[in-house]
Amino acid sequence: MRLIALPILALLAGCVTAPPRTITVTETVEVQIPVPVRREPPAALLAPVDVDLPVFVSPDDPLATSALTPEGERLLRGLILTFQGYIDASRAWMLSD
Numbered sequence: 001m002r003l004i005a006l007p008i009l010a011l012l013a014g015c016v017t018a019p020p021r022t023i024t025v026t027e028t029v030e031v032q033i034p035v036p037v038r039r040e041p042p043a044a045l046l047a048p049v050d051v052d053l054p055v056f057v058s059p060d061d062p063l064a065t066s067a068l069t070p071e072g073e074r075l076l077r078g079l080i081l082t083f084q085g086y087i088d089a090s091r092a093w094m095l096s097d
Contacts, residue, residue, distance in 0.1 A: 045090055051079050 054072035063069045068076060 041093055045086065045093060049082065051082055053079065
């Protein structure tokens with residue numbers, strides 16, 4: 001019985017005294033993540049707006065139809081059309097590509 005008990009005790013003593021080993025494996029993994037890239041707008045959208053501005057007049061002015069003279073109304077329509085063109089060009093650029 002002693003002959004069997006001694007190897008078992010030695011084996012158990014060896015298992016108990018040996019601390020568990022922690023093995024750490026570090027692997028570098030490259031992950032492809034899409035990154036937004038700012039596109040440069042066309043030069044036409046960055047150019048300063050060069051328009052003549054309408055001059056508002058008093059509603060008592062005999063030439064006024066909407067606190068603008070007929071020339072002022074023409075300039076205001078031109079201004080609105082110019083800005084609408086910029087808005088349309090900006091939308092077209094943003095939706096392209």
